[in-house]
Amino acid sequence: MEIFIDTVEVSEVKEAVSWGVVSGVTTNPKLVSSLKGKISLKDKILEIIKLCDGPISVEVTSDDFDGMVTEAKRYSSWHSNIVIKIPMGIEGLKAVKVLERDCDIRTNVTAIMASNQAVLAALAGATYISIFFARIGDMGYDATDVISTIAGLLKTSNLKAKIISGSIRHLMDINRSFEAGADIVTVPFNFLKQMSQNPRTTETISEFNNLWKGMKEKGLLSSD
Numbered sequence: 001m002e003i004f005i006d007t008v009e010v011s012e013v014k015e016a017v018s019w020g021v022v023s024g025v026t027t028n029p030k031l032v033s034s035l036k037g038k039i040s041l042k043d044k045i046l047e048i049i050k051l052c053d054g055p056i057s058v059e060v061t062s063d064d065f066d067g068m069v070t071e072a073k074r075y076s077s078w079h080s081n082i083v084i085k086i087p088m089g090i091e092g093l094k095a096v097k098v099l100e101r102d103c104d105i106r107t108n109v110t111a112i113m114a115s116n117q118a119v120l121a122a123l124a125g126a127t128y129i130s131i132f133f134a135r136i137g138d139m140g141y142d143a144t145d146v147i148s149t150i151a152g153l154l155k156t157s158n159l160k161a162k163i164i165s166g167s168i169r170h171l172m173d174i175n176r177s178f179e180a181g182a183d184i185v186t187v188p189f190n191f192l193k194q195m196s197q198n199p200r201t202t203e204t205i206s207e208f209n210n211l212w213k214g215m216k217e218k219g220l221l222s223s224d
């Protein structure tokens with residue numbers, strides 16, 4: 001079980017990594033487009049890499065094989081921790097095969113919505129396959145069924161691909177992803193914070209600390 005952070009915000013990566021729970025980062029063009037002003041993707045990714053010593057997914061935006069491979073080679077030359085996110089589809093599968101087998105570049109096949117797509121991505125040799133939990137739910141399907149089916153198929157066929165559950169929109173999506181068999185959930189920072197919190201925890205700790213403070217105020221604690 002692993003948690004990645006789904007963000008391009010350097011401050012979020014820095015904070016989340018300091019908690020000792022995050023072992024990788026996923027990015028995508030939508031997240032990059034949310035940054036303000038003119039940016040250098042390379043500088044942004046290299047800043048993130050300095051903070052998190054784990055796989056950092058960077059997504060190609062070409063829609064043909066040659067473009068995907070060219071982009072993938074460029075991004076992966078920036079640092080050995082970079083994993084190339086390749087969109088699910090026939091051109092993407094071709095790119096995964098070449099990148100994984102001939103170029104020694106790790107791939108993460110993205111925007112997977114169904115188990116048949118996951119099977120193809122895993123057979124093409126992908127290191128990671130990203131299942132879009134909430135977007136599957138948006139179409140009226142149960143993403144936990146999709147993940148558990150894929151987890152079962154990968155296990156029985158002995159395929160190396162690791163399942164990343166992304167597109168998280170509720171805390172419950174994280175629990176359900178892990179329970180269904182996801183190896184990794186990639187979590188936006190606000191949900192990572194929420195994961196650590198529970199009103200009963202806050203109430204309980206405050207009850208204990210107030211009792212302790214009361215003992216001190218009454219002089220009932222020795223100073224050792």
Ligand code: E4P
Nearest residue numbers: 006026028130135166167168
């Ligand atoms: C993760 O790899 C995905 O890019 C991301 O989680 C997609 O999330 P969204 O469905 O909220 O855009």
